[in-house]
Amino acid sequence: xxxxxxxxxxxxxxxxxxxxxxxxxxxxxxxxxxxxxxxxxxxxxxxxxxxxxxxxxxxxxxxxxxxxxxxxxxxxxxxxxxxxxxxxxxxxxxxxxxxxxxxxxxxxxxxxxxxxxxx
Numbered sequence: 001x002x003x004x005x006x007x008x009x010x011x012x013x014x015x016x017x018x019x020x021x022x023x024x025x026x027x028x029x030x031x032x033x034x035x036x037x038x039x040x041x042x043x044x045x046x047x048x049x050x051x052x053x054x055x056x057x058x059x060x061x062x063x064x065x066x067x068x069x070x071x072x073x074x075x076x077x078x079x080x081x082x083x084x085x086x087x088x089x090x091x092x093x094x095x096x097x098x099x100x101x102x103x104x105x106x107x108x109x110x111x112x113x114x115x116x117x118x119x
Contacts, residue, residue: 024044024050024051025043026043026044026045027040027041027042027043027093027095028041028042028043029092030092038092039077039089039091039092040090040091040092040093041089042087042088042089042090043085043087044058044086044087044088045084045085046084046085046086047085058086059086062079062086062088065088066079074090074091074093075090076088076089076090077090077091
């Protein structure tokens with residue numbers, strides 16, 4: 001289900017979206033319509049009062065992510081901005097809590113390694 005914010009903004013994203021989780025970004029699992037590739041879409045609600053103070057930081061971070069090309073950094077696909085939202089498309093990701101809960105390892109040391117990588 002696509003966010004009502006994205007629908008109201010009139011953005012036509014080339015992805016089919018399924019809600020995944022929410023922090024100050026709303027994360028969607030996405031499927032590229034043309035290529036059937038997996039991706040993630042992060043939606044940042046500009047109109048949300050708590051986000052108003054971090055809009056410059058968000059735009060600056062997106063600019064840096066566009067420039068950085070490193071194998072250990074999230075692969076950036078595209079960004080779409082409107083008056084009400086910023087939508088960033090990246091390679092597919094999953095939130096750390098979900099990855100930890102789905103982990104089949106019972107080894108405490110390995111779980112700690114996951115936590116360290118996620119911080």
